[in-house]
Amino acid sequence: MLSRRTRIALAVLVVASLTFVILDLRGGEGPLSSARSAVSAVTGLLQRGAATVFSPVTSAGDWWSTWRNQAGQIAELRAENRELERAVRESASDRARADAxxxxxxxxxxxxxxxxxxxxxxxxxxxxxxxxxxxxxxxxxxxxxxxxxxxxxxxxxxxxxxxxxxxxxxxxxxxxxxxxxxxxxxxxxxxxxxxxxxxxxxxxxxxxxxxxxxxxxxxxxxxxxxxxxxxxxxxxxxxxxxxxxxxxxxxxxxxxxxxxxxxxxxxxxxxxxxxxxxxxxxxPREEQQGQDEQQGQDEQAGDEANDDDANDDANDDANNEDANDDANNEEANVDDGASTEANTP
Amino acid sequence: MIVRQGLVIGIPLLLASIIQVTLLSRLGLPGATPDLLVVTVVAVALAMGPVQGAFAGFLAGAIIDVSPPSDTVVGVNSIVYLAIGFVAGYIVDNRDRTVFGMIVIVGLSCAAASLGTAIVDSILGSPRVLWDSVPLITLSSALYGALLAPAVVPFMEWLTKKLAPEVLLEG
Missing domain, CATH: 2.40.10.340 (Rod shape-determining protein MreC, domain 1)
Structure with missing residues (x-):
């Protein structure tokens, strides 16, 4: 039923395949491995080129499902956007209410x-x-x-x-x-x-x-x-x-x-x-308010200056203690820690 | 039949009064507050006729007079709106049933409503009416009414056709 040419061709291919199998199973360096590396060098190059060309399409990920779901995704994002806009508006009106x-x-x-x-x-x-x-x-x-x-x-x-x-x-x-x-x-x-x-x-x-x-x-x-x-x-x-x-x-x-x-x-x-x-x-009337603010700032500045002085004094004390209590390191550390805490406003 | 007509007239008027005091009067528009209630009354008169228009005017005035935050004499707006509803339904004929004719009738009605309320209030001794701002209020009321008319009048006609077709005036 098969033509003669066909039978011959089939037989050649089967034999060739078997030959490859046998050669490969035998292992070691041979004509097959060098042929394989030559071919793979060429196909590798082709593959890299193709990958570069197709990258815009493939890097989009699952492009088929993306394309089909675009409408859904847009709707989803729009809904999300609306939700966020509403939140922003509400926070503004909430702030106005809170101010009132x-x-x-x-x-x-x-x-x-x-x-x-x-x-x-x-x-x-x-x-x-x-x-x-x-x-x-x-x-x-x-x-x-x-x-x-x-x-x-x-x-x-x-x-x-x-x-x-x-x-x-x-x-x-x-x-x-x-x-x-x-x-x-x-x-x-x-x-x-x-x-x-x-x-x-x-x-x-x-x-x-x-x-x-x-x-x-x-x-x-x-x-x-x-x-x-x-x-x-x-x-x-x-x-x-x-x-x-x-x-x-x-x-x-x-x-x-x-x-x-x-x-x-x-x-x-x-x-x-x-x-x-x-x-x-x-x-408060405006000029009075201005004065009050000025005064307030002055007072604050004064307070800070005083605080600084106090801190310096305390640090000096702590340093002195450190110097005196070199022998008892642990105790000095504890003292230091305590004074630092006390200084923290 | 009567009950259904009453509802077809009453429910839109109630909604209109609520929209008027909670939304329209808070917009802070110059001059008058857009008088949605009068526009609705005239729309009823144009769709159903003078008797229904008068009834709608009476009802609208009663609603606005008794519902907060009104502090006017109860009945003042009823009288004025009743007259407007009746007259609007009475004078209109089929040649006026164009968009332009409708806008003119509604605008005149709104002006008549503000002016009429001011006059009746003054006659009753209200200390509030500011006669030097009456012209501005009247004109702006007519303008706002004319702007509302193309939405409200066809809506009322549609509602009548759907729910109380037996009283619909053929246009």
């Missing part, structure tokens, strides 16, 4: 107000002309009507209505709001009233002859029992005065410390302080 709470804590601590923090969740539409907001704390949290609402900058307003879990706060800038104010430097009192505009309040001194200058700060005078307004809360700064001293209608325009368009974290004063905190809650 810190500020609130500073004011509450300075004035010894007991505050309940809350967050503004809704704002009345501008076309109602009413400056009212909803906060996310209500009667279940201990909020009652006519409680004072503050934030880290100063007076925000007072609680108008209370539901179980939310309350309505009427802001100080509302045209229906009025609060007793005291000038921080001269102790003069008067009435601060909202105008319905977010950046101005009216201040009318009770004593028309009282001295008032632009830049004076106002704090709340305080109501009986601390409601609706607890005492000592910063209200704002006098920016304009109309009329002269002695005139009956002498009204000052006051810029509130609180920016009502940026309200987020507020604090409801659930218990006013036992004593009027006077002016202690007001933010």
């Amino acid at each position: 709470l810190d500020e609130l804590l500073r004011v509450a601590t300075a004035g010894r107000y007991r505050v309940l923090p809350a967050e503004v969740i809704a704002v009345g539409p501008a076309q109602d002309y009413a400056w009212t907001v909803t906060i996310d704390a209500g009667s279940l949290d201990g909020i009652e009507r006519e409680m004072t609402v503050i934030n880290g900058q100063g007076l925000v307003g007072r609680v108008l209505k209370v539901n179980q879990t939310t309350s309505t706060v009427v802001l100080l800038v509302d045209a229906s709001a009025a609060v007793g104010g005291r000038v921080a430097t001269t102790e003069e009192i008067g009435i601060v009233a909202g105008t319905g505009r977010q950046d101005s309040l009216d201040f009318q001194l009770l004593d028309p002859l009282a001295e008032l200058v632009i830049g004076d700060s106002l704090v709340t005078f305080g109501s009986r029992g601390g409601r609706p307004y607890a005492p000592g809360i910063p209200i704002g700064e006098v920016v304009d005065i109309t009329g002269t001293a002695g005139q009956l209608t002498r009204v000052a325009t006051v810029r509130p410390f609180v920016d009502v368009s940026q309200l987020s974290i507020v604090g409801v004063v659930v218990r006013p302080p036992r004593e009027d905190p006077r002016d202690s809650v007001l933010p």
